[in-house]
Amino acid sequence: MAAGFGRQPCTPNLQVVAIQGNRVRIGVLGCGNVGAAFVQLVSRQTDSIEARTGVRLEVTRVAVRNVSREREVDLAPGVLVRDAHGVVDDPEVDVVVEVIGGIEPARELIATALGKGKPVVTANKELLANVGTELFAAADAAGVDLLFEAAVAGGIPLIRALRESLRGEPIRRVLGIVNGTTNFILTKMTEQGADYSAALSEAQRLGFAERDPTADVEGFDAGAKAAIIATISFGAKVVAGDVYHEGISGVGAADIAMATRLGYVVKLLAICEQDPLTREVAVRVHPAMVPKQHPLASVRESYNAVFVEGDAVGSLMFYGRGAGGLPTASAVLGDVIDAAVNLRQGTHGSLGTFTRAVIRPIDQTSSEYLLSLDVADRPGVLHAVTGVFAHNDVSIRAAEQEGLRDDARLVFITHQAKEASVQACVRELRDLDVVKRVGSLLRVIGA
Numbered sequence: 001m002a003a004g005f006g007r008q009p010c011t012p013n014l015q016v017v018a019i020q021g022n023r024v025r026i027g028v029l030g031c032g033n034v035g036a037a038f039v040q041l042v043s044r045q046t047d048s049i050e051a052r053t054g055v056r057l058e059v060t061r062v063a064v065r066n067v068s069r070e071r072e073v074d075l076a077p078g079v080l081v082r083d084a085h086g087v088v089d090d091p092e093v094d095v096v097v098e099v100i101g102g103i104e105p106a107r108e109l110i111a112t113a114l115g116k117g118k119p120v121v122t123a124n125k126e127l128l129a130n131v132g133t134e135l136f137a138a139a140d141a142a143g144v145d146l147l148f149e150a151a152v153a154g155g156i157p158l159i160r161a162l163r164e165s166l167r168g169e170p171i172r173r174v175l176g177i178v179n180g181t182t183n184f185i186l187t188k189m190t191e192q193g194a195d196y197s198a199a200l201s202e203a204q205r206l207g208f209a210e211r212d213p214t215a216d217v218e219g220f221d222a223g224a225k226a227a228i229i230a231t232i233s234f235g236a237k238v239v240a241g242d243v244y245h246e247g248i249s250g251v252g253a254a255d256i257a258m259a260t261r262l263g264y265v266v267k268l269l270a271i272c273e274q275d276p277l278t279r280e281v282a283v284r285v286h287p288a289m290v291p292k293q294h295p296l297a298s299v300r301e302s303y304n305a306v307f308v309e310g311d312a313v314g315s316l317m318f319y320g321r322g323a324g325g326l327p328t329a330s331a332v333l334g335d336v337i338d339a340a341v342n343l344r345q346g347t348h349g350s351l352g353t354f355t356r357a358v359i360r361p362i363d364q365t366s367s368e369y370l371l372s373l374d375v376a377d378r379p380g381v382l383h384a385v386t387g388v389f390a391h392n393d394v395s396i397r398a399a400e401q402e403g404l405r406d407d408a409r410l411v412f413i414t415h416q417a418k419e420a421s422v423q424a425c426v427r428e429l430r431d432l433d434v435v436k437r438v439g440s441l442l443r444v445i446g447a
Contacts, residue, residue: 022054024340027061027093029084029109030100034123034150035062036073037329038097043074045333055340061087088113095339097332098122107131114142119339119348121332123150129224129240132231136351145348147335152225153178153304155327156320157334162232162308163351169310171233175271175445176306177299178225180323181209181216182248182268184302186256186287190265191300195253208302218247219268219285226270230283233308234274236357238283244362246286255440258372258411264289265297269445275360282360288445289370296446363420368397370413371422372439373429377408381434385410388432392425393417413444 026042028035042057050056062075063084084100087093088109096113098106098120106127110120115138122128128135128151139146149159153176162171177183181203188199200217203209215221223243230238248268259266267290273282290297295317299305304322309315321327342348375381382399389396395415402409414422422441429435 022050022056022344023058024055024343025058025060025092025094026097026336027063027087027090027095028059028097028099029063029087029106030098031062031064031071031073031080032099033325034328034332035097035099036071037325038099038332039073039075041326041329041333042336049337053337053341055337055344057336057340060092061090063087084109085112088116088118094118094343095336096120097336098124099332100124101126103127103130107135110135110146111138114138114144114146117142117144119145119147119343121145121147121150121335121339123148123328123332125151125221125224125228126240129227132228133237133354136354139348140350143348145335145339145342147339147349148228149335150328150331152228153306153318154180154320154322154324155330156304156306156318156322157331158229158306158308158318159232160334161316161318162229163349166308166310166313169313170276171274171308171310172276173271173273173309174229174233174306175269175296175309176318177267177296177304178229178270178306178322179216179219179222179268180302180304180321181213182219182222183299183304184208185217186248186251186266186268187300189251189253189256190260193253193257196249196251217249219245222268222270222285223283226272226283226285229270229306230272230274230281230357231354232351233272234281234357235352235354236274236279236281237354238272238281238357238359242281242283242357242359244284244286246284248287251287252440255442258440259289259370259442262289262370262411262413263292264370264444265292266290266442267296267299269296271445273365279358280360281357282362282365284362284365286443288367288443290446294446363418363423365419366416367419368414368416368444369394369422370411370440370442370444371426372412373410373435374437374439375408375410376434376436378434381408382410384432384434385429388425388428389414392421392428394421394425409439 185199188194305319394417398413
């Protein structure tokens with residue numbers, strides 16, 4: 001069941017920030033793309049926010065490493081400072097926004113702010129995927145908010161839905177596209193026939209990919225988000241190290257073409273599941289073939305989309321821009337408004353307690369699979385190959401042959417099978433003298 005998000009009164013005998021009138025003063029840690037966009041949004045929307053909520057937001061401090069660097073945001077004299085700890089300690093700051101990223105000093109700064117009775121809004125997925133439950137507990141103990149909508153899927157209001165609207169829903173599975181960089185690359189490979197290197201270079205040129213794209217293309221970014229999603233969805237502590245990662249760097253143009261011909265689209269998916277009987281949690285990130293008629297197949301470019309599957313609500317889909325300064329800053333601002341209103345009212349949102357997650361390892365998960373083999377074109381090959389599938393208890397749903405003689409290739413799609421069985425099948429196929437090469441192994445999702 002999703003973790004509860006209850007409104008709780010501030011805990012007595014702890015330092016609580018005293019709000020002066022309707023002003024809520026904000027200290028921002030970091031002024032990169034998201035931080036600068038957030039400051040701009042606050043400046044642009046202060047009056048309308050006050051008219052709707054009765055709270056007047058004001059950015060009073062912004063901590064950066066280099067105060068002399070030219071920035072795209074206008075700040076009053078004295079607002080820009082170097083000392084992040086000073087911002088957290090400053091009595092002129094009521095709410096802290098953390099957008100510097102990384103684990104330290106972000107963890108220490110957030111813990112200090114919470115201990116001083118200051119609500120915190122963060123976009124830091126890496127931090128929450130590793131020590132999130134520790135910080136959630138600190139926020140509850142201090143009686144203030146720790147909000148993090150922007151940490152997962154940018155401007156898409158997914159976390160709020162999981163925390164609030166779906167808090168009474170037994171969630172079975174959450175799956176989706178939560179990394180815009182990889183979705184952009186796979187879109188170019190699918191629609192333009194580009195190979196992986198060319199698509200990555202274009203993503204870097206357009207600013208969708210970092211100079212070092214490892215975190216994105218190898219699935220670590222999506223894995224951190226998956227850990228947070230699983231923790232909130234299932235009320236169980238899942239950390240980044242619990243997530244199986246497999247990126248897209250091994251996906252080639254031939255794989256994309258094969259999937260297209262068979263009626264599928266390749267996407268990098270984050271998948272979070274909980275067994276309703278054993279309560280085991282399986283969290284993984286890997287490329288998958290999605291049927292063209294599935295809504296996720298039509299999610300293009302750098303957009304994100306997430307499916308939530310519950311017992312009562314069925315399937316819900318959340319779609320939108322999963323990254324970028326303004327969409328992410330919009331999510332930060334929404335959290336800041338909630339935190340400011342709660343602070344004035346002396347309440348906060350609680351995630352409750354988290355159980356210890358029992359993690360189901362990847363080799364115990366099940367899926368359908370596509371497997372291609374380059375084989376010798378001679379009598380008895382198909383019998384030998386299918387015998388290996390049968391020996392490992394992997395049932396074949398569809399099979400076809402491409403090419404002849406030296407170019408002969410067999411393509412199989414299995415029924416649901418355990419990962420361990422499929423991997424054993426692959427190892428045994430590599431030892432067959434009629435198999436020249438074991439090619440792609442892609443999981444099939446949504447069939």
